[in-house]
Amino acid sequence: xxxxxxxxxxxxxxxxxTAIKIGLLLFIVLTVNAYLTxxxxxxxxxxxxxxxxxxxxxxxxLQPAADGLKFLFKEDAMPAGVDKFVYLLAPFLALTLSLxxxxxxxxxxxxLPIKFFGHQIxxxxxxxxxxxxxxxxxxxxxxxxVALAGWASNSKYPLLGGLRSSAQMVSYxxxxxxxxxxxxxxxxxxxxxxxxxxxxxxxxxxxxxxxxGIRSFTQIAGFLCFFISAIAETNRVPFDLPEAxxxxxxxxxxxxxxxxxxxxxxxxxxxxxxxxxxxSILFFGGWNSPFPSGSAWQFSHYLPSLILLxxxxxxxxxxxxxxxxxxxxxxxxxxxxxAAIGAALIVFPSINEYVQAPFWLLLKIFGFLFFYVWARGTxxxxxxxxxMNIGWKLLLPVSIANVIITAGVVLLRSKP
Amino acid sequence: xxxxLLIFFLLAALSVIGALSLILQKHPIHSALxxxxxxxxxxxxxxxMGAEFVAAVQIIVYGGAIMVLFVFVIMLLNAGEExxxxxxxxxxxxxxxxxxxxxxxxxxxxxxxxxxxxNAANSDSLASTTSISMLLFSTFVYxxxxxxxxxxxxxxxxxxxxxxxxx
Numbered sequence: 001x002x003x004x005x006x007x008x009x010x011x012x013x014x015x016x017x018t019a020i021k022i023g024l025l026l027f028i029v030l031t032v033n034a035y036l037t038x039x040x041x042x043x044x045x046x047x048x049x050x051x052x053x054x055x056x057x058x059x060x061x062l063q064p065a066a067d068g069l070k071f072l073f074k075e076d077a078m079p080a081g082v083d084k085f086v087y088l089l090a091p092f093l094a095l096t097l098s099l100x101x102x103x104x105x106x107x108x109x110x111x112l113p114i115k116f117f118g119h120q121i122x123x124x125x126x127x128x129x130x131x132x133x134x135x136x137x138x139x140x141x142x143x144x145x146v147a148l149a150g151w152a153s154n155s156k157y158p159l160l161g162g163l164r165s166s167a168q169m170v171s172y173x174x175x176x177x178x179x180x181x182x183x184x185x186x187x188x189x190x191x192x193x194x195x196x197x198x199x200x201x202x203x204x205x206x207x208x209x210x211x212x213g214i215r216s217f218t219q220i221a222g223f224l225c226f227f228i229s230a231i232a233e234t235n236r237v238p239f240d241l242p243e244a245x246x247x248x249x250x251x252x253x254x255x256x257x258x259x260x261x262x263x264x265x266x267x268x269x270x271x272x273x274x275x276x277x278x279x280s281i282l283f284f285g286g287w288n289s290p291f292p293s294g295s296a297w298q299f300s301h302y303l304p305s306l307i308l309l310x311x312x313x314x315x316x317x318x319x320x321x322x323x324x325x326x327x328x329x330x331x332x333x334x335x336x337x338x339a340a341i342g343a344a345l346i347v348f349p350s351i352n353e354y355v356q357a358p359f360w361l362l363l364k365i366f367g368f369l370f371f372y373v374w375a376r377g378t379x380x381x382x383x384x385x386x387x388m389n390i391g392w393k394l395l396l397p398v399s400i401a402n403v404i405i406t407a408g409v410v411l412l413r414s415k416p
Numbered sequence: 417x418x419x420x421l422l423i424f425f426l427l428a429a430l431s432v433i434g435a436l437s438l439i440l441q442k443h444p445i446h447s448a449l450x451x452x453x454x455x456x457x458x459x460x461x462x463x464x465m466g467a468e469f470v471a472a473v474q475i476i477v478y479g480g481a482i483m484v485l486f487v488f489v490i491m492l493l494n495a496g497e498e499x500x501x502x503x504x505x506x507x508x509x510x511x512x513x514x515x516x517x518x519x520x521x522x523x524x525x526x527x528x529x530x531x532x533x534x535n536a537a538n539s540d541s542l543a544s545t546t547s548i549s550m551l552l553f554s555t556f557v558y559x560x561x562x563x564x565x566x567x568x569x570x571x572x573x574x575x576x577x578x579x580x581x582x583x
Contacts, residue, residue, distance in 0.1 A: 080463055083443075083445070085446075086445065086446075086449070089449075128468065129468060129470050129544070130468045130469060130545065133468075133469065133472035133473075133476070134472060136472070137472045137475035137476045137479070137480065139477065139480075140476045140479065140480025140481065140484075141452075141456075141479055141480055143480070143484050145489065146450070146483070146489070147484070147487055148449075148487070150491075151445060151487075151491050159491065162491065163488070163491055163492060165489065166484055166488045167488065169479065170484050170485070170488070173480070173481070190545060209436070236552075268570070273490075334510075339506075364503060
């Protein structure tokens with residue numbers, strides 16, 4: 001027993017703690033992924049005046065679980081003539097790379113107030129000096145999952161999908177990387193925590209964020225280029241040509257069934273989360289609140305409760321009059337839990353203070369995820385030549401111009 | 417054995433196996449994949465030396481951009497399996513001895529100047545992005561600009577060749 005404790009208080013504890021954090025983050029992200037599909041279906045359904053999933057569980061809340069079970073129990077077919085090794089490698093590559101990119105995303109500035117055998121518990125798995133470069137190198141490798149899946153399937157449609165995607169991702173990676181250079185020039189660092197720290201909103205509020213850039217230069221052009229390229233990079237509508245249903249059946253993953261298909265699916269949704277987090281961190285101040293600090297703005301610290309409490313009460317109210325008995329039990333239960341968290345934040349101010357930073361970051365990430373769904377519900381798909389034109393003739397020149405102008409402004413301001 | 421040394425041997429073995437497989441694989445895509453393994457393993461070795469920036473750039477440029485183009489072209493041409501032929505006479509009598517001689521030369525150089533090789537790994541000048549950019553934009557600014565000019569020439573050449581075929 002003593003040996004275990006001494007192991008944990010020394011270097012071993014760090015490894016154990018990191019393993020626990022990785023497990024926890026994977027669990028949370030995979031659950032969020034599952035409910036993101038539910039959220040997407042519900043929102044798109046509302047936009048199209050439909051009901052959306054509502055059969056499995058109250059408001060269709062158990063639909064993700066049903067989908068997951070379906071993926072597990074479907075027959076895992078392998079088509080004839082595939083390149084076995086590459087065919088099996090592709091979904092693993094896609095999933096591992098997209099999950100690996102979560103490791104460098106910081107979720108809050110302060111370590112937890114409790115310690116793990118003397119080890120500080122930070123709200124990130126790792127915080128390297130080159131955080132942004134690590135993310136970009138992972139995205140650079142992410143192309144292979146899609147391209148190899150298309151090639152290895154030994155089928156026409158997936159091959160076309162794979163070819164399209166590699167051309168698309170290579171083109172948009174350029175403008176994505178260039179659009180971030182403005183932020184890097186301002187922050188003078190690749191570290192994500194330092195980039196967030198420089199957008200500190202305690203004095204100017206949301207005007208200090210890079211997108212408004214009161215301290216240096218507005219990065220709105222950079223943000224637009226980055227977000228559009230990032231949507232293309234994640235193969236989402238309106239840039240979902242690699243898997244265009246009406247043209248290519250399902251594109252690169254046509255020949256994949258059962259859980260191998262689910263792996264591509266999870267990879268896509270995880271990279272949506274990563275891109276949303278990156279947008280919030282680089283351009284929207286990360287965990288900085290949009291309000292300045294100071295006693296006049298103290299009320300903004302109660303916003304988490306102000307959102308959670310009414311939402312919880314509404315869920316209770318909605319659940320009481322739900323049709324099924326199961327719903328009448330479960331929904332008020334969920335509502336009570338949400339409302340209780342909201343109330344607890346008012347009762348315990350120290351917890352409320354701690355929760356502020358992660359709350360704002362998660363709210364921004366959620367906002368971008370909603371934008372993804374919104375775009376899917378409203379925009380038609382681009383034609384392939386339009387896609388290439390936008391990438392090379394619009395986004396790349398604009399982001400290069402943004403780099404030059406920002407560099408000029410930073411140079412002028414840096415002079416004493 | 418320290419953890420660093422263990423990781424070094426893992427990565428070194430990975431890159432050597434990747435390089436061997438690059439030559440021995442019959443299908444071009446498999447060869448390209450092996451080359452990606454070599455690139456990523458090399459990036460790991462750079463990371464082990466503390467050269468974070470170089471490691472990230474190695475993956476972004478070589479592992480990502482360049483190899484994606486390789487894979488893309490192989491897919492586009494739908495290249496099939498290669499036929500392996502026997503060694504040509506030049507390779508047998510000229511190439512093999514020369515390769516052995518080169519390996520021997522490199523090995524003896526490394527063994528003789530073991531100290532210098534070990535010190536090269538500890539240089540701090542490559543560690544941070546700031547020091548690299550300082551070197552690149554002050555001491556080595558002319559070679560750097562000339563290299564970018566060279567790449568521009570290559571791009572122009574490719575464009576000219578593509579245009580000529582069209583007309």
